[in-house]
Amino acid sequence: MSSGPLLEIRDLKKWYPARTTGFVEGLFHEQKYLRAVDGVSIDIREGEILGLAGQSGCGKSTFGEMLAMLTKPTEGDIVYDGQDVTTFSKEEMKQYKRKCQIIFQDPYESLNPRFSVGRIVREPLVIHGIGDKEERDERVEKALSDAGLKPPESFVHQLPSELSGGQRQRVSIARALVLEPDFLIADEPVSMLDVSISTGILNLFRTLQEERNLTIVYISHDLGTIDYLTDRTAIMYLGNIVELGPTSKVVDESAHPYTDLLLSAMPNPYLTVEREDVAMGDVPDAIDLPSGCRFRPDCAYATEKCSRSEPPLRNIDAEQLTACFYPINGKDYPEE
Amino acid sequence: MIPDTARKAKETVASRISSNQLLFMRRTVEQTIAIWRVFRKDPFAMTSILILVMFVLIGIFAPVITAYTPTQTFITSEGAEVLEPPSLKHPMGTNHISNDVFTQWVWGTRISIIVGLVSGFSVFVIGTTVGLISGYYKGNTDLMIMRIVDILYGIPAIPLILVLAMFFGNSLVNILLAFMLVLWRTMARVIRSQTLSLTERPFVKAAKAIGASDGRIIFLHIAPNVMSIALIQTILIVSWAIALEAAVSFLGLGVTGVSWGTMLQSSFVTGAIRTAWWWVIPPGASITVIVVSLFYISRALEEIINPEVSQHQQ
Amino acid sequence: MTLLELTDVSISYSVDATELHAVDNVSFDAEEGEIIGIVGESGCGKTTLAKSILQLLPPNGRVDQGEIMWKGEDLVQLSRKDLNKSIRWKEISWIAQSAMNALDPVYTIGAQLRETLKIHSYDEKPIDEQVDYLLKRVGIDPGRKRNYPHELSGGQRQRVVIAMALALDPPMIIADEPTTGLDVGIQKEILDLITEIQTNRGMTMLLITHDINVVAEIADRVLVMYAGQLIEQGTKQEIFDDPSHPYTIGLQNAFPRLGQRSRTLVTIPGAPPNLVDPPSGCRFKTRCPFSTDECSIDPPLETTSNGHVAKCHYTEKKDEFQEMGQIPGTWVDRR
Numbered sequence A: 001m002s003s004g005p006l007l008e009i010r011d012l013k014k015w016y017p018a019r020t021t022g023f024v025e026g027l028f029h030e031q032k033y034l035r036a037v038d039g040v041s042i043d044i045r046e047g048e049i050l051g052l053a054g055q056s057g058c059g060k061s062t063f064g065e066m067l068a069m070l071t072k073p074t075e076g077d078i079v080y081d082g083q084d085v086t087t088f089s090k091e092e093m094k095q096y097k098r099k100c101q102i103i104f105q106d107p108y109e110s111l112n113p114r115f116s117v118g119r120i121v122r123e124p125l126v127i128h129g130i131g132d133k134e135e136r137d138e139r140v141e142k143a144l145s146d147a148g149l150k151p152p153e154s155f156v157h158q159l160p161s162e163l164s165g166g167q168r169q170r171v172s173i174a175r176a177l178v179l180e181p182d183f184l185i186a187d188e189p190v191s192m193l194d195v196s197i198s199t200g201i202l203n204l205f206r207t208l209q210e211e212r213n214l215t216i217v218y219i220s221h222d223l224g225t226i227d228y229l230t231d232r233t234a235i236m237y238l239g240n241i242v243e244l245g246p247t248s249k250v251v252d253e254s255a256h257p258y259t260d261l262l263l264s265a266m267p268n269p270y271l272t273v274e275r276e277d278v279a280m281g282d283v284p285d286a287i288d289l290p291s292g293c294r295f296r297p298d299c300a301y302a303t304e305k306c307s308r309s310e311p312p313l314r315n316i317d318a319e320q321l322t323a324c325f326y327p328i329n330g331k332d333y334p335e336e
Numbered sequence B: 001m002i003p004d005t006a007r008k009a010k011e012t013v014a015s016r017i018s019s020n021q022l023l024f025m026r027r028t029v030e031q032t033i034a035i036w037r038v039f040r041k042d043p044f045a046m047t048s049i050l051i052l053v054m055f056v057l058i059g060i061f062a063p064v065i066t067a068y069t070p071t072q073t074f075i076t077s078e079g080a081e082v083l084e085p086p087s088l089k090h091p092m093g094t095n096h097i098s099n100d101v102f103t104q105w106v107w108g109t110r111i112s113i114i115v116g117l118v119s120g121f122s123v124f125v126i127g128t129t130v131g132l133i134s135g136y137y138k139g140n141t142d143l144m145i146m147r148i149v150d151i152l153y154g155i156p157a158i159p160l161i162l163v164l165a166m167f168f169g170n171s172l173v174n175i176l177l178a179f180m181l182v183l184w185r186t187m188a189r190v191i192r193s194q195t196l197s198l199t200e201r202p203f204v205k206a207a208k209a210i211g212a213s214d215g216r217i218i219f220l221h222i223a224p225n226v227m228s229i230a231l232i233q234t235i236l237i238v239s240w241a242i243a244l245e246a247a248v249s250f251l252g253l254g255v256t257g258v259s260w261g262t263m264l265q266s267s268f269v270t271g272a273i274r275t276a277w278w279w280v281i282p283p284g285a286s287i288t289v290i291v292v293s294l295f296y297i298s299r300a301l302e303e304i305i306n307p308e309v310s311q312h313q314q
Numbered sequence C: 001m002t003l004l005e006l007t008d009v010s011i012s013y014s015v016d017a018t019e020l021h022a023v024d025n026v027s028f029d030a031e032e033g034e035i036i037g038i039v040g041e042s043g044c045g046k047t048t049l050a051k052s053i054l055q056l057l058p059p060n061g062r063v064d065q066g067e068i069m070w071k072g073e074d075l076v077q078l079s080r081k082d083l084n085k086s087i088r089w090k091e092i093s094w095i096a097q098s099a100m101n102a103l104d105p106v107y108t109i110g111a112q113l114r115e116t117l118k119i120h121s122y123d124e125k126p127i128d129e130q131v132d133y134l135l136k137r138v139g140i141d142p143g144r145k146r147n148y149p150h151e152l153s154g155g156q157r158q159r160v161v162i163a164m165a166l167a168l169d170p171p172m173i174i175a176d177e178p179t180t181g182l183d184v185g186i187q188k189e190i191l192d193l194i195t196e197i198q199t200n201r202g203m204t205m206l207l208i209t210h211d212i213n214v215v216a217e218i219a220d221r222v223l224v225m226y227a228g229q230l231i232e233q234g235t236k237q238e239i240f241d242d243p244s245h246p247y248t249i250g251l252q253n254a255f256p257r258l259g260q261r262s263r264t265l266v267t268i269p270g271a272p273p274n275l276v277d278p279p280s281g282c283r284f285k286t287r288c289p290f291s292t293d294e295c296s297i298d299p300p301l302e303t304t305s306n307g308h309v310a311k312c313h314y315t316e317k318k319d320e321f322q323e324m325g326q327i328p329g330t331w332v333d334r335r
Helices: A023-028 A060-067 A090-099 A117-127 A133-146 A165-177 A195-212 A223-229 A247-252 A257-265 A304-308 B002-041 B043-060 B101-137 B139-154 B157-168 B172-182 B184-199 B202-209 B214-250 B260-269 B277-305 C046-053 C080-087 C109-119 C127-137 C142-146 C154-166 C184-201 C212-218 C236-241 C246-254 C315-325
Strands: A007-017 A033-044 A049-053 A075-080 A100-103 A183-187 A215-220 A232-237 A240-246 C002-015 C018-031 C035-039 C061-070 C092-095 C172-176 C204-209 C221-226 C229-235 C301-305 C308-311
Touching (some): A007 A060, A033 A240, A049 A060, A060 A100, A060 A215, A100 A165, A100 B202, A117 A165, A223 A247, A240 A247, A240 A257, A257 C184, B043 B277, B101 B184, B101 B260, B101 B277, B157 B172, B172 B214, B184 B214, B202 B214, B214 B260, B260 B277, C018 C046, C018 C204, C035 C046, C046 C204, C109 C142, C154 C172, C184 C212, C229 C301, C301 C315
Parallel strands (some): A049 A232, A183 A215
Antiparallel strands (some): A007 A033, A232 A240, C229 C308
């Protein structure tokens, strides 16, 4: 393992100007922002599968897109291999894309319907000018094979419409793998697939991690798959990470009330840990944030302190961090 | 051992090449059959295609079909063969200066076909490119381009072309230039709106993620997905252009040669329009028939591209 | 009391020049007050089966054989007009997949509820009163009836859809993938709501989903479908604790379980068969690790315990299968 983390993210933000409700109001009030990602700092370690969990609207997808530099951050740094990716020139950005690839949620929409599978997977090589025709064909077949589409020759000429959802997703994975990236961002890769098919994809991720030391950021709202696949998990709420730690700890010994709430909302016929049955509402808009802790309005344990200041993300032990004044797993912050 | 592996390798390579081409051929054949089936079901579309093919052939083989030239006059000792109804010598009769109407009609067909094809092609290229760029980049680029399109929309086609013809003189080339200047507006709008929705789709994001340049994305990824709409729109433009040429020529500012429009213009100006039906019907009917045929063809194409559109049930 | 009885229902679609046999000989009953979960992968025929009950099949689909008896009346034989008048919404309601996105954006939710009531000639109470009542029942403040769909959250919109289904207080509701694609928080909301309504009114419910965990939360009985056939049926307890069909066993082991992360998940190799030309014999045969030559004969529905049936020749070996099914090595691609 190398010395430092693969990626260092410092105070990453993405703010979208929120549409003001009226012209007049816009004149007299200051511009409001939708704070999709609001100051996230995290180290991503080489060779790990990091889970990023949360409900829709928490900012996890936006964060993933910023890591891949598909969306430009409003503020903050992403340091990869000693360089700040957010300041890259167009050419450097292109090189960065060889290192970092992304897979999207919708298997039906992430492939150009008019391209054959072979062309789709070959394109990254063409764009980056890698290899000659023979080499490219070889690499395409290897990528398809690694993604589980065997025999690759039988898939190369197919059109996406001729494949099932699971197969299409594997094509997306092959496309991501063909450049042999260092890390992969998977944004809800299995949520549109039948559960029995998604297992194969999850196992594939694990194999890729083991065989290639591939680092994977796995974004999902389904804690079941996250629990199965990931080494560490970060729970996001309204643009912030509220809990971070080894997945087993986050799931079995949750420190943040929101994590507990999220876990109890999952339909689970094999309940091994008893949880309180609490009602869960929709996630509020990230525009008018409450004072103090963002989760305070929905938190069963909130006190006055929680409305006065925002709890920072801090270690409660060597591996687990949480952003709450009153961690619920019985642990306390070391300093206090 | 070695010859065996070599043979196997050769076989695999051969099978790969042939399977690639085979698949492509098979797909093309399948698609052609599918298109053919749609047209066969629609008698209007079938007839329209045949009519169109007929006109194109007439235009191409104009010198072969006609015995005379469009401006040839027929003055015999007995007098000029003016305004004669159809006869064996003049299957469509003659006009007011003894030109053979049939010959004029055939050469006029050629003009109309040229106008249609050139206008269609140029509008296709200009309009699609502008629409793609506008829809992809959005923001200020889009704003500027759309303002230009709006201005062009604000100006009705015929007066604008008349003005341009007045300035630049009337000839086939100038007419075509005027058309190209104006007619791309609809295409740009249509393609732009299609592009706007396509750029939001994940496969475009995926293309950016693998490092594709903007140009690559616009022309290799998005463009193929707008081709079908562009094609339909082009057909409509072709029919528009043909009718427009006739209108402009009818108003006297059209081509300097002989076209359907000029035929109608002459017949109108000389007052023969009321009596010399053999002079009026060929060009008039032809324009109508071509425009209607193109319409039916575009409908059939729509059906091919969007089969659900016609399935009106439940 | 048995409200719904399906007997030997087969449904097929005409596609191009061929027939797709989407549902093959399915029979089951629904008792009053039960929640029945129909589970299966996409393409297994569950939605087709459900749609056939209310004659919601597209024009190219039809019930080839079988009876769908609702309170003694065969719904297949009923004319569309009579079905509309006496069954749809009055007796049986339907909640479509992603219905919350199908709310008309230009009408207020109050107006849409009112329309539902008007169309079905509701006359028991003044319509506005009923609208308020329905909104309250699904947990929405009646004051919001002047809101447009986009002014409500996703969860609230789904509640409105449920309110619409409840409009005439029908004895049965069919819900097609009511939580698929929904955020986990909203999913819980909806499931809680459904459970609450069902308990209060003793309603019968058919819940169609591919997510076995959802079914596990709220269903009383579970029907497992595969390739157009009903391959296992039992109470929730039986299906989860004692799966008797190899497919069900495979499914159980393919789902991650929260908190049991060291479990290795299995992947069932292969894909469901083509339903245009379905294979003879057991349809799961090519993917089943336990299949033998005998499986070329169509297996009967064997009873393993009272009411628990599985369509397999070897139900007596289920304990062995359950054990072996947990090992990924069992599920090897046999092609």
